[in-house]
Amino acid sequence: MLANKMKAKLAAGQPVFGVSVMIPSPQIVEMVGRLGFDWVLIDFEHGAISPETLQAMVMAAEASGITPIARPASHSEQEITKLLDAGVLGVQVPHVSTA
Numbered sequence: 001m002l003a004n005k006m007k008a009k010l011a012a013g014q015p016v017f018g019v020s021v022m023i024p025s026p027q028i029v030e031m032v033g034r035l036g037f038d039w040v041l042i043d044f045e046h047g048a049i050s051p052e053t054l055q056a057m058v059m060a061a062e063a064s065g066i067t068p069i070a071r072p073a074s075h076s077e078q079e080i081t082k083l084l085d086a087g088v089l090g091v092q093v094p095h096v097s098t099a
Contacts, residue, residue: 004089006039006067018066022047026060033064042070044083045094051086058087 006016018039019032024047032040042049042057049057054070061068069090072079080091 004067005065006069007089009038018069020071021057022049024049024053024057026053026056029057029060029066029068030064033061033066037066039067039069039090041092042068042088044073044079045071051082054083054086054088062087 006018009016016038018037018041020041020043021028021032022043029040029042040057040061042054044054058068067090068088069092070083070086070088071092071094072083073094075093075095080093083091
């Protein structure tokens, strides 16, 4: 399994920086990684990203050494599981109003 560099930096008390991407583009994810960011948020809620594009974006994040995180379209278990199965290392769950 790929190491979660973002999580390791947070555990060490270091700040982490990232970018939210709503455009279905592995090339943008690669650029974000090469610019020195720690994570990329792949936004399924507001973007036009397909499951096929997600795979390429996750691979670009891994190749660039950044942590891929995804924001599902809803907070359903099915939506979240699909993203985790695709290889993202974290999720930003939308529409949560209680613990």
